[in-house]
Amino acid sequence: MGQAFSQLGQAFMLPIAILPVAGLLLGLGGSLTNKAAVGAYPWLNQEWLQTILKVMNFAGSAVFNNLALIFSIGLAVGLAKGDKGTAGLAGGVAYLVYTATISGLLQLFSPKNTIDTGVLGAIVIGSVVAYLHNHYRKVELPQFLGFFGGSRFIPIISSLAAIIIGAIFFIIWPPIQSGLTSAGYAIAKMGSFGSFLYGFLLRLTGAVGLHHTIYPMFWYTALSGTADVAGKTVVGAQNIFFAQLADPNHHGLFTYGTRFFAGRFATMMFGLPGAGLDVMLHLGIDTVELQGKPFTMKVKEGDKVTPDTQLIEMDLKQVKDAGKDTTVMTLITNSNERVEQVEDIITSGQLVEAHNDVYSVITK
Numbered sequence: 001m002g003q004a005f006s007q008l009g010q011a012f013m014l015p016i017a018i019l020p021v022a023g024l025l026l027g028l029g030g031s032l033t034n035k036a037a038v039g040a041y042p043w044l045n046q047e048w049l050q051t052i053l054k055v056m057n058f059a060g061s062a063v064f065n066n067l068a069l070i071f072s073i074g075l076a077v078g079l080a081k082g083d084k085g086t087a088g089l090a091g092g093v094a095y096l097v098y099t100a101t102i103s104g105l106l107q108l109f110s111p112k113n114t115i116d117t118g119v120l121g122a123i124v125i126g127s128v129v130a131y132l133h134n135h136y137r138k139v140e141l142p143q144f145l146g147f148f149g150g151s152r153f154i155p156i157i158s159s160l161a162a163i164i165i166g167a168i169f170f171i172i173w174p175p176i177q178s179g180l181t182s183a184g185y186a187i188a189k190m191g192s193f194g195s196f197l198y199g200f201l202l203r204l205t206g207a208v209g210l211h212h213t214i215y216p217m218f219w220y221t222a223l224s225g226t227a228d229v230a231g232k233t234v235v236g237a238q239n240i241f242f243a244q245l246a247d248p249n250h251h252g253l254f255t256y257g258t259r260f261f262a263g264r265f266a267t268m269m270f271g272l273p274g275a276g277l278d279v280m281l282h283l284g285i286d287t288v289e290l291q292g293k294p295f296t297m298k299v300k301e302g303d304k305v306t307p308d309t310q311l312i313e314m315d316l317k318q319v320k321d322a323g324k325d326t327t328v329m330t331l332i333t334n335s336n337e338r339v340e341q342v343e344d345i346i347t348s349g350q351l352v353e354a355h356n357d358v359y360s361v362i363t364k
Contacts (some may be wrong), residue, residue: 004361011078011130016216018063023242026060029053030246057246064242067220068122069095075126080133086151087133093155094162095125099262102164119220124165129158181222188225196257220262237261245319277361278333283314285325294318332361 031037033053038044046052063070069092076091077084102115119123133154141149148156187194202214218224224237230247234240237260244250283295294315299305319326332342343360352358 002309006081008127011126014078014214015067015074018070018175022060022063023238024060025056026242027245028057029057029060030242033057034246036251058240063254064239068118071119071216072126072129076129076133079127079130083133083137083151086137086154087130090133090155090158091126091129094129094158095122097159098125098162098166098169101163102170105167105170108154113174115177116235117173119216121169121173124169125162127166128161129154132157132161132192143283170200177222181226184223184225187223198260215260224260280331280333282329282331283312283320285327287319287322287324290319290322290324294322330358 032044033050038050063161067112067222072095073088073091076094077088080087098121102117106113106115136157137143137151137154138147139149139153141153187197190197198214198218205214218236219238220236222235225240226233226235227240228234229240229243229250234241234243237258241258287294296313296315298310298312312330314326316326344358
């Protein structure tokens, strides 16, 4: 169970990784093309500069306007155990079918209402697609349907599942949306205690790598508030914040919602020097009894090292002559505290030479 939670948390990192860059493009482009900003800083009123800033704004908006689609594709790719390209394609197709199903049902039965499940709907679609992909990507169909077997079957079955999920969400989402809105109003009335609950949930789920599932709910759903900006109803703290930045007629900022994406940046920016990994090297197997004779230390305790610094030298011939295995093991002793994900760069049995990267580590 813990491994499954960790895998889900890692999968969230893929779509979330694009948000900082998109946020910078949207934030700078929106705020610096604002008429109020141009009036306050006349040097911004350069045609070429305003063109660049507006393009930045459009580029950042493209990401946030399609955030749910990106999450659906990213989760499907992140949770897939193989053939991730097919999983990503199926995730995108399934989400489009899902939204089209809800839109069609609204036109038929409730034309005056709207339903936007946002990131939560995308999480459901991405997870379902990944499940179908992992279980059926090698399915064999009857010979006359053989062309649609294997990985080609995944977008098909995912689209059919998306129709069912869309119909379900058409029924259940209005009360869920109402509940999220009510919860958002309740949290707003709690003041500082509401901020504490958000932080508590964030740290509680961080223990199993699921903290990435918490803040999108506060950033992009009614849980963090709803506001009218430039004549449109905007939902979610970050969406509201960026919409207000781009609105030339708005004065002030959505300070209530910004508390859900503030407060941790000091540790993110300046806590890095203390976020090291404790790595232990074990040279050879059962070589302790050799009393260190085949090994020559090249550094001493307290020395500063770089990626090019040689730490130790091992006499392979001497180790082999003693009948010992020359396997070198690297152990990260504080991996539970510091490591988010480890990705192998070399494959089993591959020859490793000096300066070869063996694996990459993504820290928490």
